[in-house]
Amino acid sequence: MRRNCYIPSGCSISGMMSESGKRLDGNAIIRSIALMHDRGNGLGGGFAAYGIYPWHSDQYAFHMMFDDMDAKERCEEHFKDRFEIVFDEEMPTRPGGVFEEETSGRHGDFGGQPIIDPPILWRYFMDVPEERMRFVSEREYVVEEVMEINSKVDGAFVASSGKNMGAFKGVGYPEDLGVFYKLGEYKAYIWTAHGRFPTNTPGWWGGAHPFCLLDWSIVHNGEISSYGINKRYLEPFGYRLELRTDTEVVAYLFDLLVRRHKMPIELAAKALASPFWKDIDRMPERERRIATAIRQVYGGALLNGPFSIILGHSRGMVGFNDRIKLRPMTCAKKDDMLYMASEESGIREIAPDLDLVWSPRAGTPVVGVLEEGVE
Amino acid sequence: MNSELPPEFIVKVDYDRCRRCRRCVMNCSFGCMTFKDRVVPEHRRCVACQRCVTYCPEYAITVSKNELAYKENENWSPEIRKNILKQAETGGMLLTGMGNPREYPILWDHLLIDACQVTNPSIDPLREPMELRTFLGRKPERLEFSMDEAGEIDLVTEIEPQVRLDVPVVFGAMSYGAVSLNVHRSLAMAASRSGTLMNTGEGGLHRELYPYSGNIIVQVASGRFGVHSEYLNTSAMVEIKIGQGAKPGIGGHLPGEKVGEDISKTRMIPVGTDALSPAPHHDIYSIEDLSQLIFAIKEATDYEKPVSVKISAVHNVAAIASGIVRAGADVVTIDGFRGGTGATPMVIRDNVGIPIELALAAVDERLREEGIRNNASILCAGGIRSSGDVAKAIALGADAAVIGTAALVALGCRICQKCYTGNCAWGIATQKPELVRRLNPQIGADRLTNLLAAWSLELKEILGSLGVNSIESLRGSRERLRGVGLDSQTLELLGVKPAGVGQ
Numbered sequence: 116m117r118r119n120c121y122i123p124s125g126c127s128i129s130g131m132m133s134e135s136g137k138r139l140d141g142n143a144i145i146r147s148i149a150l151m152h153d154r155g156n157g158l159g160g161g162f163a164a165y166g167i168y169p170w171h172s173d174q175y176a177f178h179m180m181f182d183d184m185d186a187k188e189r190c191e192e193h194f195k196d197r198f199e200i201v202f203d204e205e206m207p208t209r210p211g212g213v214f215e216e217e218t219s220g221r222h223g224d225f226g227g228q229p230i231i232d233p234p235i236l237w238r239y240f241m242d243v244p245e246e247r248m249r250f251v252s253e254r255e256y257v258v259e260e261v262m263e264i265n266s267k268v269d270g271a272f273v274a275s276s277g278k279n280m281g282a283f284k285g286v287g288y289p290e291d292l293g294v295f296y297k298l299g300e301y302k303a304y305i306w307t308a309h310g311r312f313p314t315n316t317p318g319w320w321g322g323a324h325p326f327c328l329l330d331w332s333i334v335h336n337g338e339i340s341s342y343g344i345n346k347r348y349l350e351p352f353g354y355r356l357e358l359r360t361d362t363e364v365v366a367y368l369f370d371l372l373v374r375r376h377k378m379p380i381e382l383a384a385k386a387l388a389s390p391f392w393k394d395i396d397r398m399p400e401r402e403r404r405i406a407t408a409i410r411q412v413y414g415g416a417l418l419n420g421p422f423s424i425i426l427g428h429s430r431g432m433v434g435f436n437d438r439i440k441l442r443p444m445t446c447a448k449k450d451d452m453l454y455m456a457s458e459e460s461g462i463r464e465i466a467p468d469l470d471l472v473w474s475p476r477a478g479t480p481v482v483g484v485l486e487e488g489v490e
Numbered sequence: 491m492n493s494e495l496p497p498e499f500i501v502k503v504d505y506d507r508c509r510r511c512r513r514c515v516m517n518c519s520f521g522c523m524t525f526k527d528r529v530v531p532e533h534r535r536c537v538a539c540q541r542c543v544t545y546c547p548e549y550a551i552t553v554s555k556n557e558l559a560y561k562e563n564e565n566w567s568p569e570i571r572k573n574i575l576k577q578a579e580t581g582g583m584l585l586t587g588m589g590n591p592r593e594y595p596i597l598w599d600h601l602l603i604d605a606c607q608v609t610n611p612s613i614d615p616l617r618e619p620m621e622l623r624t625f626l627g628r629k630p631e632r633l634e635f636s637m638d639e640a641g642e643i644d645l646v647t648e649i650e651p652q653v654r655l656d657v658p659v660v661f662g663a664m665s666y667g668a669v670s671l672n673v674h675r676s677l678a679m680a681a682s683r684s685g686t687l688m689n690t691g692e693g694g695l696h697r698e699l700y701p702y703s704g705n706i707i708v709q710v711a712s713g714r715f716g717v718h719s720e721y722l723n724t725s726a727m728v729e730i731k732i733g734q735g736a737k738p739g740i741g742g743h744l745p746g747e748k749v750g751e752d753i754s755k756t757r758m759i760p761v762g763t764d765a766l767s768p769a770p771h772h773d774i775y776s777i778e779d780l781s782q783l784i785f786a787i788k789e790a791t792d793y794e795k796p797v798s799v800k801i802s803a804v805h806n807v808a809a810i811a812s813g814i815v816r817a818g819a820d821v822v823t824i825d826g827f828r829g830g831t832g833a834t835p836m837v838i839r840d841n842v843g844i845p846i847e848l849a850l851a852a853v854d855e856r857l858r859e860e861g862i863r864n865n866a867s868i869l870c871a872g873g874i875r876s877s878g879d880v881a882k883a884i885a886l887g888a889d890a891a892v893i894g895t896a897a898l899v900a901l902g903c904r905i906c907q908k909c910y911t912g913n914c915a916w917g918i919a920t921q922k923p924e925l926v927r928r929l930n931p932q933i934g935a936d937r938l939t940n941l942l943a944a945w946s947l948e949l950k951e952i953l954g955s956l957g958v959n960s961i962e963s964l965r966g967s968r969e970r971l972r973g974v975g976l977d978s979q980t981l982e983l984l985g986v987k988p989a990g991v992g993q
Contacts, residue, residue, distance in 0.1 A: 343969025414962030
């Protein structure tokens with residue numbers, strides 16, 4: 116399953132969120148990403164959804180991919196002492212699923228590539244045993260376990276590992292994967308989606324976006340030209356970067372800065388796509404001090420190269436671009452809905468009538484926050 | 491003493507062109523040219539400094555190698571035979587200047603830089619901002635923020651002193667004594683104009699240069715020449731010199747004839763006395779002693795300046811650097827075996843130390859493994875010849891590169907390796923007033939500023955082709971380097987993949 120090659124990629128991304136926590140089914144996000152069909156090449160796509168498992172919201176939902184039954188057994192053996200499995204089942208799928216609607220970006224005769232040859236897809240809802248948390252926090256423990264499984268358990272891959280959320284991804288066009296995973300039957304307050312155009316070899320199922328760790332999910336259009344140093348910056352903190360794609364650094368950087376270093380999420384986005392010195396030098400004193408310190412201390416976390424990224428987490432969604440906006444992203448608002456997509460048409464397709472549409476400035480994060488009190 | 495050795499160079503004067511102006515006679519500081527009706531060269535004295543060649547108005551002089559035929563022998567090169575003859579005549583150590591000239595591999599020339607094509611666009615530095623700004627000093631591992639009731643975020647962490655560089659290249663340590671005051675003047679002015687630093691070396695800082703304190707690294711070496719409280723505080727940074735790439739483990743010796751009035755005052759030693767730098771600091775016999783000195787200096791400078799420790803690249807450099815960082819240093823300067831010097835025993839220069847590329851890679855990797863890379867900046871010195879070398883050094887993990895020889899070449903040095911004689915015809919490594927005068931510090935500063943400006947442009951071009959717009963995205967990004975013609979162990983040590991392998 117895991118190919119030993121690195122895959123830079125071009126892509127489409129789309130995200131939608133209800134700030135009031137209204138849960139919507141997956142049909143809209145599938146239509147949005149289907150419209151941008153031509154931005155991908157059928158070698159990878161995926162979705163992240165938040166709020167989909169209210170009946171298991173206290174458990175970590177592990178979406179797993181296995182090469183074969185042996186890998187599944189090896190992994191379950193690995194889980195045995197490390198987690199308490201509350202419930203597990205095969206992921207409901209529709210093998211050979213194809214998106215059959217028409218959008219203005221995809222016509223029946225083009226695209227439409229049945230999803231075949233999936234790995235074994237299984238989901239586990241698990242608690243962390245009390246005694247495992249004596250020396251590390253629960254979340255730290257889960258991160259370590261995810262790293263351990265991905266690097267040590269042959270043929271097993273953790274697609275997502277957060278609570279009340281999940282990633283649905285694979286090789287194929289995203290809209291077909293959406294049908295394959297029956298996303299119309301899930302309801303979420305945040306949906307993000309990704310259509311992939313890897314530029315050399317075929318992707319593998321685990322290598323598709325979104326990349327997830329705990330409740331972080333990343334969909335990413337672009338290439339991280341600073342990958343080399345971002346990787347070396349993360350490694351001493353215990354992150355193992357073995358997925359052979361640059362996107363994983365984004366997920367880990369957010370995990371490091373926001374969860375472990377407790378940085379406000381807007382500032383973390385500023386560390387990853389920092390303002391230029393010429394702008395920092397003109398900032399008011401307090402802001403300048405903060406921006407200067409971030410650049411001095413977090414230089415290794417600076418993401419460089421072309422990208423637009425949508426970060427999902429259980430309390431919101433953040434979209435941002437590289438420092439000179441080398442990849443497109445448009446945002447829009449309608450009532451309590453926040454939309455982000457590579458192309459405005461991807462939003463108009465599902466919400467033709469918008470209150471506000473804008474293209475965020477380079478490096479300026481757009482932050483959607485779930486209203487207080489919404490569970 | 492008369493030597494049996496044949497001359498190394500042959501000086502040829504084209505008497506048809508020569509108009510007997512005697513400019514060559516005036517310019518030759520090694521006494522090679524005399525005038526007896528016409529210019530007569532004494533070949534034996536020529537060092538190939540090219541001063542006469544450059545200043546002859548008729549271009550009538552050529553200097554060539556004295557291509558003597560030696561019976562072929564791979565083992566007994568002419569060089570080795572000549573050295574033995576010299577030692578047999580004198581019974582002394584062979585002295586020399588500048589860095590190791592031998593044919594050891596130059597790893598910079600086996601490293602190639604990446605560039606963008608299609609999937610990530612390259613960036614045009616003429617259209618887009620391209621950032622080289624670099625800060626030297628200890629950084630915390632993380633920042634802490636506070637939020638008040640109004641939701642205003644503020645920074646809680648206090649960051650230790652940082653020195654800002656506008657170009658990631660600083661001038662290397664060259665003492666007043668080894669080089670002339672005009673060299674120091676040129677370096678200080680150029681550092682100030684270019685937004686970088688010059689380094690006093692171990693000979694103190696002439697009072698005339700105190701106004702440039704914001705661009706000066708003051709050095710504290712084993713001889714403690716010119717070290718006093720005001721000196722330490724007239725600086726951007728203080729450097730403790732433990733070792734030097736050209737002579738690891740060796741002290742220094744400035745002969746008394748170079749110690750005139752000004753040097754005597756600056757170094758705080760009597761006029762005419764030899765200035766001897768012991769091999770070790772006699773108050774540093776261990777890492778804990780070093781730590782004491784680091785903190786003594788921090789106390790003396792009120793914790794307002796980063797303290798650097800400079801070591802030469804030796805076998806165990808990574809572990810030593812780690813100890814230095816843990817001992818409290820804010821910057822580690824590593825000086826490779828190609829690093830220059832005013833005077834060193836040839837046997838040391840040519841046989842001791844390791845290449846800076848390997849030392850740098852090992853130190854950066856070790857500090858990262860230990861999770862202390864943010865605790866100190868790394869300066870990479872010794873054999874940096876071009877902006878390409880600077881970019882490669884930064885990609886291997888350096889915060890900035892250090893240039894000594896390259897700066898002197900910009901000032902006119904021809905690397906004749908006779909610095910220790912005090913006869914430098916270019917007014918660089920000399921204290922003779924008539925020679926010192928040859929280097930105009932204003933022009934020197936212009937030339938150094940030009941060099942740094944040119945390298946900045948080139949570095950920005952490299953960053954642009956890499957598709958990044960900030961130097962920190964290259965720093966330590968070994969993924970953007972590939973090795974050619976290197977064995978797998980060297981590649982592994984450098985942390986670099988062979989050319990032909992993708993990401």
